[in-house]
Amino acid sequence: MQFFLDTAELAQIEQGIEWGMVDGVTTNPSLIASQGDAYLPTVKKIAELVPGPVSGEVLATDYEGMMEQARKLADLAENIVIKLPLTPDGLRTTRTLSQQSVKTNVTLCFSSAQALLAAKAGASYISPFIGRLDDLGQDGMQLIGDILQIYRHYGFDTQVLVASVRSPLHVVKSAQTGADVVTLPFSVLKKLYRHPLTETGLAGFLSDWRETGRNFDD
Numbered sequence: 240m241q242f243f244l245d246t247a248e249l250a251q252i253e254q255g256i257e258w259g260m261v262d263g264v265t266t267n268p269s270l271i272a273s274q275g276d277a278y279l280p281t282v283k284k285i286a287e288l289v290p291g292p293v294s295g296e297v298l299a300t301d302y303e304g305m306m307e308q309a310r311k312l313a314d315l316a317e318n319i320v321i322k323l324p325l326t327p328d329g330l331r332t333t334r335t336l337s338q339q340s341v342k343t344n345v346t347l348c349f350s351s352a353q354a355l356l357a358a359k360a361g362a363s364y365i366s367p368f369i370g371r372l373d374d375l376g377q378d379g380m381q382l383i384g385d386i387l388q389i390y391r392h393y394g395f396d397t398q399v400l401v402a403s404v405r406s407p408l409h410v411v412k413s414a415q416t417g418a419d420v421v422t423l424p425f426s427v428l429k430k431l432y433r434h435p436l437t438e439t440g441l442a443g444f445l446s447d448w449r450e451t452g453r454n455f456d457d
């Protein structure tokens with residue numbers, strides 16, 4: 240399973256890459272707005288930093304506008320994936336870009352029916368937002384299983400990219416279900432490393448050795 244970081248913060252991306260845990264990055268207009276920088280230059284900087292796919296989202300909502308912005312995004316770097324909303328115009332744009340061999344990520348997916356449409360449109364990735372479904376009292380993870388089952392039936396190439404991830408449990412369940420990618424907020428990536436027994440265990444090992452008064456290479 241691939242790990243993408245769901246962020247527009249360069250320092251977080253640099254840290255994740257240093258840890259060797261970043262296969263790609265997803266951004267959205269809200270994440271880029273939180274950085275206070277210009278839109279396209281921010282996506283470009285991220286694409287230069289990341290040795291993998293970087294999703295940059297269009298802001299237009301009509302077909303012509305999306306196509307124009309998709310071209311500008313695609314011109315930024317070779318690893319850009321065009322992120323498009325799950326609307327009729329978004330999926331029409333997805334189809335055209337797919338015919339031109341441009342990679343796409345269809346975002347704001349909340350149902351299996353929507354995921355089926357995205358695959359038929361030729362999307363490279365589908366992004367179901369599981370945390371936002373959980374917030375409504377629905378089962379986001381169930382949606383991931385349902386989509387994977389449907390895609391397997393028909394051999395769709397569209398990869399399931401689990402988004403709106405809120406906890407390590409979301410990551411583990413995604414892996415158990417067989418999702419292709421999870422996109423993680425940096426806070427969740429950091430939590431994946433942690434276990435209290437690792438921390439107390441390490442502290443114990445080190446203090447036991449310190450008590451001998453000897454050094455590592457004595």
Ligand code: G3P
Nearest residue numbers: 245267370371402403404
């Ligand atoms: O990138 C989109 C998605 O991951 C948003 O997550 O936490 O705002 O629902 P969230």
